[in-house]
Amino acid sequence: MPRINSPAELEELRKDILSKRDPNRPCITLCSGTACHASGSEEVAASIEEEIKKQGLSAEVDFRKTGCHGFCEKGPIIVIHPEKICYLQIEPKDVPEIISQTIKEKKVIERLLYTDPTTNKKVVHEFEIPFYKNQERLVFGSNGKIDPKSIDDYLALGGYSALAKALSQMSPEQVLEEVKKSNLRGRGGGGFPVGRKWEECRNAPGEIKYVIVNADEGDPGAYMDRSLLEGNPHSVLEGLIIGAYAIGSHEGYIYVRQEYPLAVENVDIAIKQAEEYGLLGKNIFGSGFDFTVKVHRGAGAFVSGESSALMTALEGRVGEPRPKYIHTVIKGVWDKPSNLNNVETWATVPLIINKGADWFRGIGTEGSKGTKIFSLVGKVNNTGLVEVPMGMTLREIIFNIGGGIRDGKKFKAVQTGGPSGGVIPEKYIDLPIDFDELAKAGSMMGSGGMIVMDEDTCMVDTARYFLNFLAHESCGKCVPCREGIKQMLNILTDITEGRGEKKDIELLEEVAAMVKDFSLCALGTTAPNPVLSTLKYFQDEYVAHIEQKRCPAYVCKALVSYYIDPEKCQACMICLRQCPVGAISGGKNQIHIIDQAKCTKCNTCFEVCPPRFSAVRRLSGEPVPPPVKDRVLARRKG
């Protein structure tokens, strides 16, 4: 590869790449992110390659394996350009038809299209699907267009032009001012103003300074940073180099978790390619600015996503947080000024430099500018990654983009901000989402996790689940976090297992307050959020568990019993045969009875009992009626 020595040469190279690409030539893009990989995109890719060859189209069709398109619910996803015909849930057997019909004959295959569940109409183009239509994909949008292993794909879309602009037309101070003016806030959790952080680091005494990409995303159910790094690693690199220039740093680290092998692979390739083009290394674009970057693979501790713990881990020590009374921008890695931002933050920077702070400030709310990528998961129809302007309401995200709640159930709450976020109940469904509104509602933005819960979710059990996660993932150094989480988990476990006492709510509140106020790092100070927010909005569920030993959502097994209503049982043998532990006795014409001692409460009988009988009942907070003596079924008519 030729080295690019100036912005002019970059533009020449870009023109050269584009001149070899015909925008009207058919191109099949296939989502090859981790989620689609899991649903079989590798096999689909193999059959596309084979079929193109078989049908003699190698010279006429391009095929590109791209990063995550975001609509993971419907993966693997194929988009055929230039028409942008979108096929979902593709299997290898669909491929010959796609090539012969859509590529050769220009015919759309109806059955592979998206069906709008409300209108039942087929949707041909990607941009018309409600999931995509209601998003604003500024940062994430290129993911579906480029092969993350090809720097030329990134350059073709205007990649590295922001870096060229920064290095050739702007002083570091001007770059800094632009980012400050944009009001960009960190996407990793805290929402700290990025420009101010950069400025503090720039002004910190010392020659050696570090810039760091935090790609240690570890929230259960969140994978936006992973998908960005896998799908568009150059956008992150470009942002990082621009930031380093503004701060005056010449060395960078990408701290990415080992459990993200594709991200590690793609970012390694991206760095190598950028080095070959001279976009990393000495004298970038002939500006005199030098910058190198290394990848550091994290060993998988959630707490290492905390900035000071991450820096300790970078130094080769156990990833434990340290107090930040002296900020890490002053004393970070090896006590040198270190500026850390997360993947999404860095990837946003090139956009701000290219389009300007004023453009960026035009998007979003007063206090939170720009867009945010959310990982929309849980009991929602369209799970996936969504990017929306700050200030969009929860309702719009969950219902317009997410397509509402699965199986026609009722929305109950949404948990935002990862394990130390909080739950937001239905009454705040019209809450505009930004850093400040979420905090006011007792939750947080975090890195953008959004777990949707329906009426079948027990909120006490939800709090217990997250506290259990934190009990394992706390580093265990400081007493409030380690012991406080343990005791809160003990209390929550007792409540969900029927041992709750009246004093428990007060005790939980007291321990939660202590953990929040006295813990060493943000993992600890936010750890009580799941408890406090469920207590705030769903205290009635706690009371039901404690006082009536009743789980209103029938989730807590210790508080739920299964019972077959003798008046309704038709002795059809279905539940009896399907019970995995043989707890149901009965026979033809003999009313079925569940042996409570044997029952493991797996819910199978409840699910399989034909709805026209609805004989199996779940009981909670009330005793199971004694078994009937006369079990002979008097055949009921009608």
Place this chain on the structure above:
Amino acid sequence: MSEITLQIDGREVKAEEGMTILEAAQSAGISIPTLCHHEKLEPYGACRICTVEIEAHGRTNLVAACLYPVEQNLVVRTRSEKVDKTRKVLLELMLAHAPDAAALQDLAQEYGADKARFGKESSFCILCGLCVRYCAEVKKKNAIGFVDRGTRREVIFIPEITSKECWDCKECFPLCPTEALQATFLLTKALMSPSPPSAPESEE
């Protein structure tokens, strides 16, 4: 070193730049409780019992006195309703591990902590890390360390080093605020007893 004036519990206190709130308080004879602090060791900030309330830059905050560097005009309150209430719960959590530990008794009384508030925990250790850090920082032997994380974190002696280094040292024993150490050490010795490794070597 420039001199800094701050206020602790309403008293004007002079300190030097680079000192922590704890050091400044101690130099003025103001007591702040500590458990994981030791003057020979780097500040650690794990037990949090030294948490105090400060007013700086127009904001009230809770910080660990053993780590927070003094600032000009800093206002420190070593006791307040909030600090006292929180220290009480913190102590109760530690008392669940070591209800009879000498170091916790006076504090428990002072803050009204109930040692039976939480169920008894199986380990005596409050993981203050004094033994671990003393062995690493002062003795430079690293014979004792932390294993695992979160609520499963514990202190163990590393048999290979212990068998060589610990017989004649045992300097970490008196540092322990809860006596967990002896128990652990004895346990390790017991575990190693079927074939005692080169024990006599250290007696040369």
